[in-house]
Amino acid sequence: MTFTARHLLGIEHLHPVEITTLLDLADRYVDLNRSAQKHSDVLAGLTQINMFFESSTRTQASFELAGKRLGADVMNMAMAHSSLKKGETLIDTALTLNAMHPDLLVVRHPASGAVNLLAEKVNCAVLNAGDGRHEHPTQALLDALTIRRAKGRLHRLTVAICGDIAHSRVARSNLLLLGKMENRVRLIGPPTLMPAGVAEFGCEVFDDMRAGLEGADVVMMLRLQKERMDGGFIPSEREYYHRYGLDAEKLGYAKDDAIVMHPGPMNRGVEIDGTIADDINRSVIQEQVEMGVAVRMAAMDLLARNLRESRLKKALGGG
Ligand code: NCD
Numbered sequence: 001m002t003f004t005a006r007h008l009l010g011i012e013h014l015h016p017v018e019i020t021t022l023l024d025l026a027d028r029y030v031d032l033n034r035s036a037q038k039h040s041d042v043l044a045g046l047t048q049i050n051m052f053f054e055s056s057t058r059t060q061a062s063f064e065l066a067g068k069r070l071g072a073d074v075m076n077m078a079m080a081h082s083s084l085k086k087g088e089t090l091i092d093t094a095l096t097l098n099a100m101h102p103d104l105l106v107v108r109h110p111a112s113g114a115v116n117l118l119a120e121k122v123n124c125a126v127l128n129a130g131d132g133r134h135e136h137p138t139q140a141l142l143d144a145l146t147i148r149r150a151k152g153r154l155h156r157l158t159v160a161i162c163g164d165i166a167h168s169r170v171a172r173s174n175l176l177l178l179g180k181m182e183n184r185v186r187l188i189g190p191p192t193l194m195p196a197g198v199a200e201f202g203c204e205v206f207d208d209m210r211a212g213l214e215g216a217d218v219v220m221m222l223r224l225q226k227e228r229m230d231g232g233f234i235p236s237e238r239e240y241y242h243r244y245g246l247d248a249e250k251l252g253y254a255k256d257d258a259i260v261m262h263p264g265p266m267n268r269g270v271e272i273d274g275t276i277a278d279d280i281n282r283s284v285i286q287e288q289v290e291m292g293v294a295v296r297m298a299a300m301d302l303l304a305r306n307l308r309e310s311r312l313k314k315a316l317g318g319g
Contacts, residue, residue: 003302006310007119007126010135011176019177022298023145023154029294029301030145033069042301043072046103050076051093052129053109058264058289059129059138063106066296072104090114091121098122103307104300107131110227112169125303127296133167133228139263140173142295144181146288147218150259155182160212160254162188163222163244163271166195167229170263171222175201188212189244192233193224209244213253220261221246221272237270247273251282259284 002021032038048067052060067074105126107115112132119126130136148154159178165171165187178185185203187194198205206212213219234240260276260283268274277283
C-alpha cells in the first residue's frame with residue numbers, strides 16, 4: 001500500500017509516491033467514467049456526507065457523483081439551512097453528524113484550518129474540499145492529472161500560476177504539489193495579490209505577465225477572490241484585464257503547445273478572454289472538470305481502504 005493517509009486535508013503532508021498512486025488510480029476511473037456502465041461498488045455500504053459551508057458548483061457536484069458512482073450512500077447537508085444559523089458551532093455540528101456514523105466526510109469551509117480541526121473530532125475519513133485560503137487538495141490533484149495527461153509527464157515543466165495568488169487555496173495546493181513533483185513554478189500577479197513571504201516559497205515571482213509567461217508549458221489562471229478581499233487590491237477590473245487578463249497576445253509568450261487551465265468559476269473578460277477559454281486547442285478547462293470526478297473517486301477509494309483496514313485492526317484488538 002503506497003497511500004497511507006487517514007484523511008485528505010492538504011497536499012502539504014502527501015508524499016510524491018502517494019500523489020502518483022492516487023493519480024494512477026484516477027486514470028483508471030477516467031476509463032470507467034467513459035464507459036457505458038460507469039459504476040463500481042468499492043464504497044458500497046459506506047456513508048458519505050458532504051458539508052459545504054461555502055458555495056460550490058463543480059466541487060460539490062463532482063464529490064456527489066464520485067460517491068454515487070462508487071456505490072456509497074451520499075447525503076448533501078444544506079448548510080445554509082443548518083443549525084449553524086441558530087448558533088451551533090462547527091464542532092457541535094460535526095459531533096452530531098459523527099453520531100450518525102458517516103464513513104467519509106467532505107467539508108468546505110470559509111475559515112482556513114477549520115477542516116483540520118474538524119478531522120480531530122470525528123471517527124471517519126475527512127476530505128478537505130477547500131478551507132479559506134489554505135488548501136484545496138483535490139483541485140491540485142485534478143490539475144496534476146490534467147497536466148500529466150496533456151503533457152505526458154508531471155515533472156520538469158514550467159507552470160505559470162497567474163492572478164490572485166494571495167487569496168487562493170488553489171494556488172497554494174498547486175504550488176505544493178508541483179514543487180514536490182519537481183516542476184518549476186512561476187507566480188504572476190500584481191504585488192498587492194502576492195502573499196506575504198512569497199520569496200520563501202522557492203519559486204519565481206513576476207508582476208509582468210509577458211515576462212512570466214515566457215516559455216511556460218502550462219498557464220493556470222485564477223479568479224479574483226473578492227469574497228476574501230477587504231479593500232482595494234486592484235484599481236479596476238478593466239485595468240486588471242489589461243495588465244493580467246490572459247488574451248491571445250499574452251499567451252503568445254508561452255510555448256506554442258502551452259495549455260491553459262482555470263479551476264472555475266471563470267470571469268470572462270476579467271482574468272481570461274472568452275475565446276481563449278473556449279479554444280479547444282489550448283484550453284483544458286473542460287478536461288479539468290472531467291478529471292475532477294475521477295480524482296475524487298480515487299481519493300475516496302484509497303481513504304475507504306485505509307479506514308476499513310484500521311477498523312479491522314481495531315476489531316482484532318491491534319490498536
Ligand atoms: C475554486 C475554489 O473554490 O477555491 N473553485 C473550485 O473549487 N473549482 C476557485 C475559485 O473559487 O475561484
